[in-house]
Amino acid sequence: MKKFSKKDREVKLFVGPQHPGVTGNMSFEITLEGDILTSVKTHVGYLHRAFEKLMERRLFIQNFPLVCRICVPESDTNEENYARALEELSGIEVPERAKWIRTLVLELSRLQMFMRWIGGIAGTMGLSTAPQWSVGDRDYILDLFEELTGGRIYHIYILPGGVRRDLPEGFEERVLKVMDYLEKKLPDYDDLIFENAVFKKRLKGIAKIDPSWVEEIGVTGPVARACGFPFDVRKEQPYEVYDKLDFEIITENGCDLYSMAMVRRREIDLSINLIRQIIEKMPKGDVWTPLPNVLYWKIPAGETYVKSEATRGEFGYYVVTDGSDKPRRVHVRGVSTPHAYTLLERLVPGMNISDFSVAIVGLQTCPPEIER
Amino acid sequence: MSVWLIALIKIIVLFAWLMLFxxxxxxxxxxxxxxxxxxxxxxxxxxxxxxxxxxxxxxxxxxxxxxKEDFIPDFADKKMFKFAPVLTFFFSSLVIIAIPFGEPIKIGDKTISLQLINPDIALILIFALSSMSIYGVILGGWSSKNKYAFLGTMRATAQIISYEVALIFSVISLIMVYSSMKLYDIVLFQKAYLWGWLPRWGIFLQPLAFIVFIIAAIAETKRAPFDLPESESEIIGFFVEYSGIRFGVYMLTDFIETIMLSLLITVLFLGGWHIPFIERTGLSANWIKAIEIIGFQIKTFLVFGFLLLVRWTFPRYRFDQLMELGWKTLVPISIFNLIVTAIVIGLL
Known part of the structure; x- marks a missing residue:
């Protein structure tokens, strides 16, 4: 009788790019032994749009519609980073009120991203009620964006020198109304998801991260904070007006998916709190420093690296200019590259196949930012 | 009217009722x-x-x-692929033959029982039939020759076999209480009162068995939070290669299984068609019969609605957790319940 070796028992499966449990646009080649994953290999290239190369051939201002597509659901971080890099290089001053408005937009964007994530993590676990609720509630924030910027997803609102236009009349009250609504609705989410016994059972102890990996791979954001690392760019290197806001860095000590989920849950409260603070403290004034004619706008030679705290972690832009009207090089540090690529490949051995898609969503993978 | 004609009419009515439901x-x-x-x-x-x-x-x-296009993959075993949905549909809908829907009614001089057959071993028959329907799942997943479908099949088989144990253990303690396996007799047994006010329903006599039964029933029907065989975000399901009406049959079978289990829960635990204290209202016997038939439908409907409700409020279990819940929690509880029941019956 033939003896079966370990190799014979292994099954190779391709998960994605067409798979309901994967965020899409990337493929995972997984090796299974029974229900247990032994290894994973991430295949990217399904969404390669060559943004970084395209940006070298366009005027500075023409790049704004490109950068907001680097991570589709959270476009404002990209716009803000790129605009801030250009301001640093060209020395344009941003009016005080514009900075506050930018922070408001960033926090609203963070909030809608968290709402979307709630739907994602619950959806991969077969609880389809939560996506319906959270996508519906996220729409109220998108309505605010539509009123403010004209677009629901791609805003192109933050430009070098400030923001495109001032807040509409009564906008602050409408933001506060949505925040009141969300605060009223969040206990329902707690009952349905975060306090749910099965949810806790599913996530506790899954995808356990070794704290030494955090510095080795460059893990940031809620994933690092779930490991007890109090690192938040908003606090460490405050940009825009985060130094004038009063908040604490949220950390948990579980290192697992449940801690990550709880960090995000508490950051939803933090974002709502920050938005209230911003609206309370926002000064009056100009929102826009007029630029020179943008078609002939040249930026002196130089290089800079700006970074900010996106929903998923630290997001950075490295911009090099050579004195012409186009950037010499733009490099984007996407958070998902270390998370969904390096970290996931390390986390997977020994994981159950059921937890695989939960882990992908739990790390908040955003495939477009892996391939810029 | 010959016996055969009556049986034929009953079959048609039952099948139409089942399909509509x-x-x-x-x-x-x-x-x-x-x-x-x-x-x-x-x-x-x-x-x-x-x-x-x-x-x-x-x-x-x-x-x-x-x-819709009825797509059969080239690499599939075509005969088995076509046969599998029919098999699972056939066996899971066959369970209905032993379910009593009400007291026998009189038409002319004929007494017609609202039950197709009333075998002595009704409960064994029912569980045998519902276990047969897993063969449709096994064949469907296996003959698709798809790795995802195969994983789903393996999960379905393991899950249904393990939860059947808890299900049947909880039913055994019921059989000991009712001292009958005939569903009609079981309902008759429940048409009495404890201490003159509490209906002698299974849910009051065997509350632990009821809880075990309802959890195991949700797992048996492969519905969330135990929908691992078809968990669409992990392995998509054992019917991943099915399309068109063949997929529809699988989906309908899921609902039929749920209907069967809600019928069984109604008969075994909720007193069948018995409506408490209706005989004390002084209505005529015919009226009571009619109301009881409607009451049976309403009970089934409510149980069914509850079974559906669970799906929208729980995330899915992981497979090892599912097995743990089955073997380490439900089976010991049902065995404990069995022993306690045996002791109490022995003492009384």
Whole structure:
């Protein structure tokens, strides 16, 4: 009788790019032994749009519609980073009120991203009620964006020198109304998801991260904070007006998916709190420093690296200019590259196949930012 | 009227009842989930502009399924692939033959029992038939020759075999209490009162068995939070290669299994068609019979609605957790319940 070796028992499966449990646009080649994953290999290239190369051939201002597509659901971080890099290089001053408005937009964007994530993590676990609720509630924030910027997803609102236009009349009250609504609705989410016994059972102890990996791979954001690392760019290197806001860095000590989920849950409260603070403290004034004619706008030679705290972690832009009207090089540090690529490949051995898609969503993978 | 004609009419009525219930179960599930999820639910299917809350939706769905491309992959075992949905559908809908729907009614000088057959081993027959339906799942997943489908099949087999143990252990303690396996006799047993006020229903006599039964029943029907064989975000399911009406049959079978289990729960635990204290109201016997038949339907409907409700409030278990729940929690509880029941019956 033939003896079966370990190799014979292994099954190779391709998960994605067409798979309901994967965020899409990337493929995972997984090796299974029974229900247990032994290894994973991430295949990217399904969404390669060559943004970084395209940006070298366009005027500075023409790049704004490109950068907001680097991570589709959270476009404002990209716009803000790129605009801030250009301001640093060209020395344009941003009016005080514009900075506050930018922070408001960033926090609203963070909030809608968290709402979307709630739907994602619950959806991969077969609880389809939560996506319906959270996508519906996220729409109220998108309505605010539509009123403010004209677009629901791609805003192109933050430009070098400030923001495109001032807040509409009564906008602050409408933001506060949505925040009141969300605060009223969040206990329902707690009952349905975060306090749910099965949810806790599913996530506790899954995808356990070794704290030494955090510095080795460059893990940031809620994933690092779930490991007890109090690192938040908003606090460490405050940009825009985060130094004038009063908040604490949220950390948990579980290192697992449940801690990550709880960090995000508490950051939803933090974002709502920050938005209230911003609206309370926002000064009056100009929102826009007029630029020179943008078609002939040249930026002196130089290089800079700006970074900010996106929903998923630290997001950075490295911009090099050579004195012409186009950037010499733009490099984007996407958070998902270390998370969904390096970290996931390390986390997977020994994981159950059921937890695989939960882990992908739990790390908040955003495939477009892996391939810029 | 010969016996055969009566039996034929009963078969037709039962099958029509089952199909209608199953079709509208899909609508009920969609509407129920819509209420939970702040949506309207299906309401567009209309005939001559009358949509009336989507009551035509099940027929529109069925038509759509019929006219969709019936795709069979090249690498599949074609005969088994075609045979599998029929097998699982056949066995799971066959369970209905032993279910009593009410007291026997009199038409002319003939007494017609509202039950197709009343065998002595009704409960064994029912569980044997419902276990047979797993062969359809095994064949369907296996003959697709798809790795995802194969994983789903393995999960379904392991899950159903393990939960059947808990299910049957909880039923054994019921059989000891009722001292009969005939479903008609079981309902008759429940038509009495403890201490003159508490209906002698299974749920009051065997509360632990009821809890075990209802959890195991949800797992048996492969519905969330135990929908691992078809967990669409992990392995998509054992019917991943199925399309068109063959997929529709699998989906309908899920609902039929749920209907069967809600019928069984009604008969075994909720007193069948018994409505407490109705005989003390002084209504005529015929009226009571009619009300009881309707009451049976309403009970089944409510149990069914509850089984659907669970799906929208729980995330899915992981497979090892599912096995743990089955073997380490439900089976010991049901065995404990069995022993306690045996001791109490022995003492009384």
């Amino acid at each position: 199953a079709l509208y179960a899909t609508l009920l599930e969609r509407k129920e989930s819509a209420v939970i999820q702040d949506r309207h639910g299906a309401n567009r299917a209309s005939i001559f502009g009358i949509s009336s809350f989507g009551i035509f939706q099940p027929f529109a769905d069925a038509l759509k399924m019929l006219f």
